[in-house]
Amino acid sequence: MQHVGLGYRKDFGEAFFETPGLEPAFVEVAPENWFGVGGYWRKQLERVAERYPIYTHGLSLSIGSPDPLDRSLLRNIKTFLDDWEIDVYSEHLSYSQVDNAHLYDLLPIPFRKDAIAHVVDRIDQVQNFLGRPLILEIVSYYTPLAAEMTELEFINEILQQSGCGLLFDINNIYVNAFNHGYDAKAFIDGLHKKNVRYIHMAGHEQVADDLIIDTHGEAIINPVYDLYAYAIQQLDAPVPILLERDFNIPELDALKMEMQQLEAIAQAQWKHVDAE
Amino acid sequence: MSMLSKHTHQQQAQLAAYCRDGETPTLEGITAGRIATYRRLVFNNVRDALDRSYPLAKNALRTKEWAVLVNDFFEQHRCAHPQIWRMPEELIGFVEHNQASLKVKHPFIIDLLTFEWKEIELHMMPNKSIPKVACKDPRKDAWVLNPEHEIMRFSYPVHQKNARMITPSDQGDYHCLGFRDQTEGKVHFINLTPLLANILELLAEAALPIETAYNKATAQSDVSTAYSDVAPALFTFYEKMQVKGLFIR
Numbered sequence: 001m002q003h004v005g006l007g008y009r010k011d012f013g014e015a016f017f018e019t020p021g022l023e024p025a026f027v028e029v030a031p032e033n034w035f036g037v038g039g040y041w042r043k044q045l046e047r048v049a050e051r052y053p054i055y056t057h058g059l060s061l062s063i064g065s066p067d068p069l070d071r072s073l074l075r076n077i078k079t080f081l082d083d084w085e086i087d088v089y090s091e092h093l094s095y096s097q098v099d100n101a102h103l104y105d106l107l108p109i110p111f112r113k114d115a116i117a118h119v120v121d122r123i124d125q126v127q128n129f130l131g132r133p134l135i136l137e138i139v140s141y142y143t144p145l146a147a148e149m150t151e152l153e154f155i156n157e158i159l160q161q162s163g164c165g166l167l168f169d170i171n172n173i174y175v176n177a178f179n180h181g182y183d184a185k186a187f188i189d190g191l192h193k194k195n196v197r198y199i200h201m202a203g204h205e206q207v208a209d210d211l212i213i214d215t216h217g218e219a220i221i222n223p224v225y226d227l228y229a230y231a232i233q234q235l236d237a238p239v240p241i242l243l244e245r246d247f248n249i250p251e252l253d254a255l256k257m258e259m260q261q262l263e264a265i266a267q268a269q270w271k272h273v274d275a276e
Numbered sequence: 277m278s279m280l281s282k283h284t285h286q287q288q289a290q291l292a293a294y295c296r297d298g299e300t301p302t303l304e305g306i307t308a309g310r311i312a313t314y315r316r317l318v319f320n321n322v323r324d325a326l327d328r329s330y331p332l333a334k335n336a337l338r339t340k341e342w343a344v345l346v347n348d349f350f351e352q353h354r355c356a357h358p359q360i361w362r363m364p365e366e367l368i369g370f371v372e373h374n375q376a377s378l379k380v381k382h383p384f385i386i387d388l389l390t391f392e393w394k395e396i397e398l399h400m401m402p403n404k405s406i407p408k409v410a411c412k413d414p415r416k417d418a419w420v421l422n423p424e425h426e427i428m429r430f431s432y433p434v435h436q437k438n439a440r441m442i443t444p445s446d447q448g449d450y451h452c453l454g455f456r457d458q459t460e461g462k463v464h465f466i467n468l469t470p471l472l473a474n475i476l477e478l479l480a481e482a483a484l485p486i487e488t489a490y491n492k493a494t495a496q497s498d499v500s501t502a503y504s505d506v507a508p509a510l511f512t513f514y515e516k517m518q519v520k521g522l523f524i525r
């Protein structure tokens with residue numbers, strides 16, 4: 001594949017190396033799952049790294065947290081990125097730690113002016129510390145919290161003020177539009193897309209008439225493919241695209257087919273640029 | 277100086293506190309019913325990590341007991357590790373300091389949790405540099421211990437027996453060695469006599485020939501059997517352990 005990568009999961013086992021034609025353009029890992037790890041899993045990661053470029057998607061940075069940035073975590077991430085010669089570090093525009101307690105999930109940052117200033121300042125600190133650009137993902141959220149502006153205004157303001165990269169998670173936009181009753185295409189139209197550096201695609205689970213949970217446990221649904229095609233039409237240049245699958249992992253052939261579909265759509269859109 | 281206003285900070289902190297303790301927060305502008313989703317997601321993360329790390333302890337307690345323990349930990353403990361796979365280690369300290377009645381009911385619980393955690397820790401720990409050695413005469417030359425090991429002491433035989441079968445009369449001094457082999461990265465555990473534990477502790481400090489290690493270890497203990505009497509059995513033990521990956525050649 002030329003554009004489409006795959007989130008590498010330990011559960012793939014040997015099938016990851018043996019499935020014919022499963023040749024992602026890159027793989028993505030969470031640094032928190034791999035730094036400070038030796039033995040069997042280090043060897044597996046070495047095998048992966050021999051074959052594919054590695055991108056990262058962190059879990060515990062908690063960029064929007066009221067707690068101070070965790071310098072020790074940042075040091076571990078930096079060492080990991082340096083040791084494995086990784087350039088791409090992405091994270092979530094959310095918070096997951098308060099009062100020194102990790103929640104291991106993505107809580108919604110209040111869409112507020114002071115939170116923007118707080119996040120922008122911390123993006124700067126993280127980028128300086130890591131010596132790499134930070135790419136932040138639009139996360140799924142299930143309720144706003146003490147909002148004084150829209151989600152779109154909040155995200156755009158952060159992108160413009162900080163200049164950080166945007167991880168355009170199409171499924172999350174679909175999930176949010178559904179859960180909060182707005183139009184996903186209008187959201188994409190209004191987004192500050194100059195900063196898009198990376199795309200995520202995944203499946204989700206509808207748990208009630210009015211609620212979808214972003215589980216990464218199902219195949220991508222057709223409306224999300226449509227939204228993806230719509231979104232990449234609006235990008236000036238190709239960006240890497242990742243298929244995420246965290247639970248309920250099927251045969252890798254099934255993931256390969258999803259990747260091929262994503263790849264075909266991307267190539268149709270970017271054939272002129274790709275040819276250059 | 278944080279740029280966050282006190283108000284925003286409080287709103288964020290209250291949502292997070294609610295996720296952990298379930299006490300109704302005063303949050304502004306939330307969608308009815310949705311914060312419960314966050315609480316469930318956060319709880320599932322913690323429970324799944326504990327379940328995965330401690331299958332034996334989960335099985336040794338009654339279903340209800342384990343559920344209560346997980347819930348107590350979730351509500352009362354502040355998870356400190358940013359790496360979720362390391363977080364379950366914090367359960368050991370939590371039980372040690374906050375679960376007096378569980379410890380009375382299941383006196384082996386700390387040993388069992390420690391044993392299960394050590395397996396994860398040994399499996400995952402960073403590689404240690406392995407000394408290069410040329411051992412020509414295994415009966416005379418120094419033996420080099422695989423540095424990726426740990427010697428544990430338990431009061432209950434959690435490494436030998438299904439915990440459900442452990443009774444108060446099993447209480448004693450147990451020694452257990454865990455190590456990670458270099459070839460496959462698998463973790464192995466073996467029961468040790470106090471003397472063997474002593475020998476391996478000496479070998480952990482410096483490579484020694486079998487006889488030297490034995491004499492040093494017996495000098496520190498009340499064992500008085502001469503080396504020549506135990507040499508064949510000891511040699512067999514070393515050879516067997518070398519095949520498993522405990523020694524470096």
Ligand SMILES: [Fe+2]
Nearest residue numbers: 137169200244
């Ligand atoms: Fe994503």
